[in-house]
Amino acid sequence: MKKTIFISSTYKDLVKERKAVWELPKRYDVNIVGMEEFGARKDSPLTTCLKEVEQSNIYIGIIANRWGSIEEESGKSYTQLEYEKAIEKDKEILIYLIDETASVQIDNIDFGEKHESLELFKKELQKNHTIDRFINATDLVEKLERKIDSLIGQYKYPSNSAEFKDKMEESKYYFERFQLTPKLYVNKEVILKIKKDGRLFPLSKICCDTFKFTYGATVAVKIKILEPLIADTITNTLVIESNNQDFMWTIENDKEYTILSQLLFTDNNVKNEEAYFNVIRQKTASLFISCMKMGALSNGASSEAIEQLMVFGEKLGLCFQIKDDTFDYFSDDTIGKPTGNDLREGKVTLPLIFAVRNATDVERDEAMAILRQKELSAKDIDKLTEFAKSHGGIEYAKKVMERLRTEGYAALASFGENPVVTSLKAILDYTIDRTK
16 A cells, blocks of 8 residues: 655745655655645645645655744644644654755745744754755755655666656766765775665766766666775765666665675765764774773773763874874974875875865866876875865864864763873873874
8 A cells, every 4th residue: 555645844945845755656656745736625724734644654844944834823833733743643754954054045034933933843853853954855855765765665666668768867966976985996896795775776867978887778776885994884876787787676775795896986075074084983083992991891980981981082083093184284204104195095184175175166176186196296295285284174173173172071071180081181182282
C-alpha cells in the first residue's frame, strides 16, 4: 500500500521547494498531499489541512522565514497547527529548516511579532526532533530522498529508455558532491572498500561531457569509503558506466564491497572544512584522546572524569595538528619542516581551505588551477602560501585554536585548580604558542 506524505509549509516563500518535493512520486511509490491539490471543498482550508494530516503516514515540515496564515482563536500559524496534529496522531515526522546561509529575498521574511513566534516554533522543533537544514530546493529534495530511502524504499529505478535520458537532466546537481580527496589518489585507479549510501541516479549530460562519460549510459551512487581511510564519515560519489551497471543494480545498502575505482578531485575538495577536521581528528587527535584515556584509567578515574579528559585530549590533538599545518606556510629553518611540504603531498589544510572559501572568483580559479597540477613547482608553492596568508588563512587558524583552547580549559573546569590541571593547561598553551 502506498504511503501518503503530507507537505506542511508556508507557500509564497517556498514555491520552488514545494514544486521539487512534488516530483517525488516520479521516483518513489508514494502519494504527496498538500494545499496545491485541495481544490474546492466545503471545509475551511485549515480544517482540510488537518484532516489530510490525520490521513497521512508521514508529515514533512519545511520551515523558512515566514510564519504564514494564523488562526485567530489560538494565534498559531497553520503550519504549527498541522505539526501539532501530526504529533497528536503519532505520525512519522521529518523537519527541515532553512539554513542560515541560504539566499532569501527580503519580502520572504517576517518581522516583529510574527518573527518572534516563528523563532519560538523553530526552537520547539529543534528540541523535539533531530532536524535537517536545506539551502535550496535541490538540497532539500536530495536530503528527502535519502530519508525516504531509509523509511520506505520503493525507489522506481530508471531504465535505458527515453524516460531515463530525460531524467538525466535532473541530476546535474549531484556531481557537486565530491569531498576532500588526497592528491595521491587523483585520477588513479585504486582498490576501495565501500558501502552503498544511497540510491542510484542517472548522470546528466553536462557532467558526462565534462568528464568524458557516455551520456545515457552512466549512473552514479552515493557511497561511504571504508578503506583507505580518506576521512571519517565523508560520502563520495561513484560513477558507473553501462558495462558495470548490472553490478550496481544489485548491490545492497550497508553491505561491504571491494571495487576498483577512480577518485576525482574537484573544487569542492578544498572548501570542505568539515572533511579536514574529520581527517585530523582520526589522524592526530585520536592519539591524544587515547593517551588521556589510558592515563585516567590507570589512575582509577571515574567515567565522568575520563570523558572530560578525553574531550581535553581531542582539543589538544586538534590544536597540535592545526599548528603543525600552519608551519607549512612559512620558510624558517628552525621549524624543521620544508615550506609547502603538505601541499606537495596533496594535503589541503585549514589556512588554504579558508582562503579559497573567501577569495574572489578570479583568485579562487587561479589557486584551483595550481592545485589541479600533478606536481607543484617552488613558484607554485610560493603562490599558494602567499595566497593563504594574504586572505587571512593563518589568522583564521589561530582563531580556531583559541576557540579550542577555551573548550579545552572548559573540559578541565570540573577538576578545580591543582598541579595536574595547571600542567595540562600549560601543555595546551605550549602546543598553540610554539614556534617549531
